[in-house]
Amino acid sequence: DAGVIQSPRHEVTEMGQEVTLRCKPISGHNSLFWYRQTMMRGLELLIYFNNNVPIDDSGMPEDRFSAKMPNASFSTLKIQPSEPRDSAVYFCASSFTSGASYEQYFGPGTRLTVT
């Protein structure tokens, strides 16, 4: 299995630009999670989907952030407009929540730098 795939791995953009991060979960997994990690705040859950439906978006910091999951194999996290304080590593994770363990598997992350 290829694991969770994220793209791009690195993104550098100027303040005010739109940023789109992409994630392909592990095949067969039915839940997908978007996290943000910074030195100051650690790992924060932004939003998660179950069976392509957003379940909890209480961690999304502002209206500038939006996430979609149009099908079971693809999700996007969009920031528009981006700000320097959005600089962080964004992780996508997936799990199979119809089983017993709910074990989460993480992608390699996207390092976002907003200048």
Next chain:
Amino acid sequence: KQEVTQIPAALSVPEGENLVLNCSFTDSAIYNLQWFRQDPGKGLTSLLLIQSSQREQTSGRLNASLDKSSGRSTLYIAASQPGDSATYLCAIKRTSGTYKYIFGTGTRLKVLA
């Protein structure tokens, strides 16, 4: 509200030493607890997952224990090696109503050769 704490934040030990990493949580109504490893600039790798009905799980030199009544989990690493240097995070899934995990802030481990 579930809070997850990991102390110490950082730890340095000489190679070969056995060590214990701690994870404390405030709400004992958990479904499971997962230990992760994160190397610098990398994603999180799952090490062990303990169900609430279990008391421990083992994988190679790693042993994780769970004591729900005291709100504590430990990750025991035997015969530490420089390759074990990484940040270790614990995460808890509550019993019901959500699929999400609450993460601790991690312990940064450095094993000196």
